[in-house]
Amino acid sequence: MELANWNKIKAKRFELNVEGYTETDGEEPYFLTPYFGVLPENVDNKAKSKLKKNSLHQAYYVEQPAFSTVPAHFHDTNQFQVFLDGKAVFGKKPINSVTVHYAGGHTPYGPIITENSAIKYLTLRNKWDSGGKKMPEERKNLVDVSRVFYLSDKLNVDNKIKKNVTETEIDTILWEETSMLGIAIFYIPHSKECNFAFPKMGYGKYCLVLSGSLLHNSNKIKPLSCLYLEKDELVDLKSGDDGAVVLSMQFPIEPI
Secondary structure (H helix, E strand, C coil): CEEECHHHHHHHCEEECCCCCCCECCCCCEEEEEEECCCCCCCCCCHHHHHHHCCCCEEEEEEECCCEEECCEECCCCEEEEEEEEEEEECCEEEECCEEEEECCCCCECCEECCCCCEEEEEEECCCCCCCEECCCCHHHCCCCCCCEEECCCCCCCCCCCCCCCCCEEEEEEECCCCCCEEEEEEECCCCEECCCCCCCCCCEEEEEEEEEEEECCEEECCCCEEEECCCCCCCEEEEEEEEEEEEEECCCCCC
């Protein structure tokens, strides 16, 4: 298990400039906060030289300002995105927080367009990706695979944890029995252990704390903190005195 504790990583935030992706008509720039692994090559031009010394999964937090557009594009790898704060138009669909997106490798998506509201989101991958390939310019580089795309409605992430509740409640947002692709919200009562598991194991998963807290080595893991679990890895973590609401996202078995 690897942990990205928001209280420790938020200081790594920096202004993001990627040609063709971070142009804006507003006054505020993009920002990025690294969570796990090596950043894409179009963000860090020394990325490939760092890969041998780092984990291959990759995650980071993007703050996209108002009046900006991330163009339609695709990636070589499978990914989740969690829209946590703000509003945007994703493709043609208005989205609001909290919304979860999944795109399989070589599945085009977007654009992501903001108007008078910024939006903040986590991008989560179980393999390193070199960076987005814009559409339609990079269409010739699309690999002929089954396209997998999912975009949730706004998740009603109310804190269902009450003092008299003793069992964990699970809201399953997406579960595909064949591929093991899964998204679920775990509502964990105070001081209760949970491993955020799906009916079957996939190819690793991320667990994002939405509210409350988890405990790890006597430290509180608070909202915006994230865990990464390798395939076949199960870890029981106890919730804090205030319970915890955790979004669990499992990658499908490969190839897909």
